[in-house]
Amino acid sequence: MQKIPVAAIFDVGKTNKKLFLFDENYKIVYEKSARFTETVDEDGEACENIESLRLSVHDSLRDVLRFQEYQVQAINFSAYGASVVCIDREGEPVCPLYSYLKPYPEELKKQFYDTYGGEGRFSKKTASPVLGSLNSGMQIYRIKYERPELYSRISYALHLPQYISYLVTGQCFSDITSIGCHTNLWDFRKNDYHEWVTKEGVIDKFAPIAPSDEVVPVSFLGNNYKAGIGLHDSSAALIPYLVNFQEPFVLLSTGTWCISLNPFNTTPLTEAELQKDCLSYMQYKGKPVKASRFFGGYEHEQQVKRIAEHFNQNTARYKTLPFDPEIISKLQREQGPAPGERPGINHLQESVFAQRELSSFASYMEAYHQFILDLVTQQVSSTQLVLEGADVKRIFVDGGFSKNAIYMNLLAAAYPEKEVFAASMAQATAVGTALAIHRHWNTKPLPNDIVELKYYAVTHDTKL
Known part of the structure; x- marks a missing residue:
């Protein structure tokens, strides 16, 4: 054999x-x-x-x-x-x-x-x-x-x-x-x-x-x-995207941290950006990758527990919730800024939703939609730090939030002029680590279908 x-x-x-x-x-x-x-x-x-x-x-x-x-x-x-x-x-x-x-x-x-x-x-x-x-x-x-x-x-x-x-x-x-x-x-x-x-x-x-x-x-x-x-894992996870896509893009790698990576932004970091937890990675070809991050996944874990406890629901219920644009429209009309929200709140560090009274929501569904609305507001504040100074038309989201329909639809609404995709691939870090040395072991051409994409079109009137 x-x-x-x-x-x-x-x-x-x-x-x-x-x-x-x-x-x-x-x-x-x-x-x-x-x-x-x-x-x-x-x-x-x-x-x-x-x-x-x-x-x-x-x-x-x-x-x-x-x-x-x-x-x-x-x-x-x-x-x-x-x-x-x-x-x-x-x-x-x-x-x-x-x-x-x-x-x-x-x-x-x-x-x-x-x-x-x-x-x-x-x-x-x-x-x-x-x-x-x-x-x-x-x-x-x-x-x-x-x-x-x-x-x-x-x-x-x-x-x-x-x-x-x-x-x-x-x-x-x-x-x-x-x-x-x-x-x-x-x-x-x-x-x-x-x-x-x-x-x-x-x-x-x-x-x-x-x-x-x-x-x-x-x-x-x-x-x-x-x-x-050997490779640093965050840099390795970016390689499949660099191999498959030549047009400028931003990758949102979502997990405990939500990290926005822009390999096409070469502007030097400013002191203000550094204070907002912006930094630069180095990709495997030796070029800098501008990155920003916030504690989105951790915040999701905390607030889902709070919502589930208040409405006497299982914490896993959010996984099956569909996106409802009518709920978002209602929340934007009725809820507005959180009570007690300070002017100039730092969306990268502080959760707006944590200030909201859960009794003001009629259901788990409403409360969770509001939470994701607030979370995507944080995401946009973070991602904007790496988008400015680079002409990017595509945003790829991988990790946990790529499977969240409410998050993905709201992110698409926040960037109507860009193409927003949920990206999925098994073990991106390991695949990238193998791709880095492709020419030394693999007799086949570099693959162009490693990353599966699901496009999120803006089909509703939601504006962020």
């Missing part, structure tokens, strides 16, 4: 660690998922268990390479960002994989920004809002000043995708999609590391930068393979 050529993709999320095998048509032919119990660092803060991750990568790869029906041609890796593994000369971790949620010392933060031009000026150069440990470069800075003896033992500080690649290849690289995502490391204006990285000597702790779409030869279990150097 002739073996089916496949690519093996490790997709390491904060919660789930997955391994996929894709055939040459990018169909999933095998899938495995694992969860690890977190451990704690020296301060008692929860963090990733590196040893469990290392064992899982080797064991999982060993298993799939033994399959009789598949021939693994290439291996690649994606993982969540803002996480760094510091290894010594033997390749062993010298400290825990610190959580990006770990509180950052205020004095050390002040020392850093005072030395390098102040928060506003620095953030504009690095396209990085001030986020403490979420700025992964600050994790290295902290180790240098708080634990100098440990810092001296670091041979390389590898972002998590590159560490997982190292576990398979034995080679150390840095990757622009990890370096260029709110790390405080990259100066977007000069397209190089920020001067602090050199002045502090931190440059010596970073491996050479390799192209995100390159591979290195690997021998494992007596066979030869090609392995990528």
